[in-house]
Amino acid sequence: LLDRRSSPEIMRLLGDPRLDELALRGVSTPDHVIRTKGAPLVLPAPPADGSLEAWLETVEPRLAGFAEDYRGYFARNDARAPGVRKMLDPLPRLVAAPGLGLIGVGKSAAEAAVAADIGEAWAATVLRAEAVGRFEPVAEADMFDLEYWSLEQAKLGKGVEKRLARHVVAVTGAAGAIGAATARAFAAEGAEIAALDIDGAGAEQLAAAISPSALGLACDVTDRASVKVAFERVTERFGGLDIVVSNAGAAWTGAIADLDDAILRQSFELNFFAHQSVAQAAVRIMRRQRMGGALLFNVSKQAVNPGRDFGAYGLPKAALLALVRQYALEHGRDGIRVNAVNADRIRSGLLTDEMVAARAEARGVSEADYMAGNLLGREVRAEDVAQAFVSAALMMRTTGAVVTVDGGAVEAMMR
Template sequence: MNTTAATPMSTFKPFPRWDDARAAALDEPGQLLYRSNLLGSDLRITNYGGGNTSAKIWQRDPLTGEQVEVLWVKGSGGDVGSMKLDGFSTLYMDKLRALKGLYRGLENEDEMVGYLPHCTFNLNGRAASIDTPLHSSLPYTHVDHMHPDAVIAIAAMANSQVITRQVFEGTVGWMPWLRPGYELGQQLAACNAAHPGLRGIVLGGHGLFSWGDTAKSCYENTVDLIERAQTWLAQERAARKVQVFGGTRFETLAADDSQATLARVLPVLRGLSAEGAPKLLHLNTSPEVLEFVNSADLEPLAGLGTSCPDHFLRTKIRPLIVPEAVYRLTGAPLKAALQDLLAAYRAEYAAYYERCKRANSPALRDPNPVVILLPRIGMVTIAKDKATARIAGEFYVNAINVMREANAVDKYVGLPEQEAFDIEYWLLEEAKLQRMPRPKPLVGKVALVTGGAGGIGQAIAKRMLAEGACVVLADIDQEALDSVGADLAKAHGRDHVRGVRCDVTSEASVIAAFDRAAVEFGGVDILVSNAGIASAAPIDETTLELWNRNQSILATGYFLVAREAFKQMKAQGTGGSMIMIASKNGMVASNQATAYCAAKAAEIQLSRSFALEGAPLGIRSNVVNPDAVIRGSKIWTGKWSEERAAANKIDEGDLEAFYRDRSMLKRSVFPEDIAEATYFFAAEHLSAKSTGNILNVDAGNLAAFTR
């Protein structure tokens, strides 16, 4: 049992420091942005997309030419850590103050949001957030509203008001929970006016408001209050010598056991949670998470739900706990047990909706869990895309920190169920969801591309990423894999790209690649089998070694990769698409390329076999047949180029022109052309009724026509 307190909330790691030299070169909006980014760079201060910052700045009115007071405040849906200047809403302060005369009370406060566009300064198109009245109501030039774990822990204690006074020695006010909006802004102003000299106000169950006369003093005040809360909590925990979360109940699994379990369980869990739309998973095995899922108090604390509205908007009010007895199962028993757990969670969520819904509440949303806790393993979060799943996990880590600190010193209190529902199904939040753009066709899908670091593989990966897919690049060339993976991650985001070294001739290596895909994303929906070599030799000079090398990579390798993809797609139960990049040579023999042509023909027949067995499971299998893709292709940089030039009795430098002129359309074939054909077979909205097909991308080769 764990009888000592763990290191409290990174207390000993300093917060980012204000850089006077950098700030001196900035104007007032620039300093506000600098402060915002600095605050958002540390998740102990606020979580992704959470918190607000503002400054009241005197500017020239473009209509009258007079100096007017303008509120710059983080706009709706922004993130203080990554936002730019265009992320701020700008509003006339005199108009915001005049709104008080239109306010008709708490029951009608949502209508106040409709007035905010009328207060816009300089035709700024950035929508103002619901927190705008909170910032405009306070008389300070600079205001921060943050969600620091340490302060929310105090805000979520049963005796929050008393403890707030004790921690901050009367320099910080306290207000009970109230949903963000115009009424809260009015109450903030009243609390501040009633207690002159405050440095900030703690909102029960919610967060911290703090302020300053300058951008720097505001930042330093905010950080100092958070540090004070952290220090006090650390001292209290040390003095009390409490058991963290009631002590340790489970020991973390060995890494190999954990990874093997996840590779088996996550595709099943992902498929069962799909509910008609693909989802992606994110695994978190941080020390904070393991401490929580392995603790004696896991069930009772997780059952209380989260406190901060930012937390449960991302995570739902409660997680699902999967007992070890369930995730140790395999095959049909595993699927049945997970089905039962998910069915119970959905029923409980539907009952929560029925208990709390109001006459005008939006319809029941996806009732599946977002946060899934696995004792001895960690936490899995599931959402429509990888970034959303990862961020949900980060929010739940914030919630874990809050529960740990609050329960160690006092008693953790979650937000009342009705209040939680009213936030989750708030009509203003629903309106925000409805304004979101339609997702790209492959959002929520995972594509594994073998030969992913080559020219064709890169083009295919880029095409999939452009349509919203996540991509696992599998390649035997580690150096090229690292380089290509870094470039794609920079262009499309780190959440969307993973690289794994894979030798397709090794069964163990192929299995490990798919296990990695399962752990990183939850499974695979699209397989692009593209790893390749090329060789040429007259028949009587074709050695057994050359023959076996072609068969090993192009036939056996394609089989191993397709088999593992098939297994994973079957476990998910949501169908899938398998695309084999074969060759024109699979349809028509080329001179002095017997081993290559035979192996490519095997790929085509292999695809047909998978199409046959996959059809009842919704797994489609198709072939793309390129010809003479020279630019960017690895196989044309080695001996193959020399051999094909020799076989056709031309100079090596004339190869592209030779193949172009040989085609019926007299056009060169590029990697992007193969990528486009591959995307066609990957996209359900384009080819849902296509399986067992061959698509030639060869600019026209009469001998290779399919028959």
């Protein structure tokens, strides 16, 4: 996870021609080495013409060089000091990128923010020290002794990471029942959450309830520009994107022969084309990251088992299922896994309490019996759908699959 800072003071330091030399002098106070190592990784300034591919080719050797230098630092000082130590990972915790800013790096958004906070303090200290004299921290040996002091190491904690720690998850339609349950389920697994919804206030409220680092954004998924801006905000906040749950949707009803074209087009915009816009934005990011990823879609049992007067909803959902398979086919080579969840009879904005009451009455059964009208005889909840999305995200060798979450409906079984 990344946290970028670009205050005027930071940008002034990053523009100093002595940056490489200043960075190697060390941290502003010895205990900071615990969080940021002894120096930041200094990157070259990105080209003015925006040709990032050539820039990335220069970044990778610098990262490899940083790691090699850290291994040398450990070997020198480990041989000097008595005791048995296990080398920490050699990757940077602070990146100095001229033209971009100072970037904190961590296993979580909170950890990256701490590194960035320390980086800001380091930049201020360097500038002020150089203004009156020379920035001269403690020697390497003293810094090593503190970094590998057992009591200082204990501050970092030794807990086991959750299954989706270090993952950034964006959920659309997050203010609704299934979206909110899904965002919470991923957060419980350690993921960083970006909650997107046309109801921006609802998305922000959900994010605030999940964690201080979660991001809530207004996003109209039927508007490509809105999707683009939202995904840019996600990557700006967290430094990347790993999993997308394309969940936003709504149902229109009516006999297909009498259905107004405008209604059908409106349904296709939200229940098909919006998913395409979200997927395109996500794939652009994932391909540039070159780390794979997961696209997860909320399809519907209507895609394979259409209901009477639900053509306006079922038709775009059937097209969406085909879209899922197409993305799986074309982006497996990019390491992007693409899977779907087909749910049915979930209390939500698509199936309100009033609708449940009306349908139960029409069938001459109780509301409880209507909601439990499946092979298992149990009502399926939004939380059950959320767990299906989490499970799909964890299936590292599966793509093009459909997970049914309906308690068992023979007509909707895929095979």
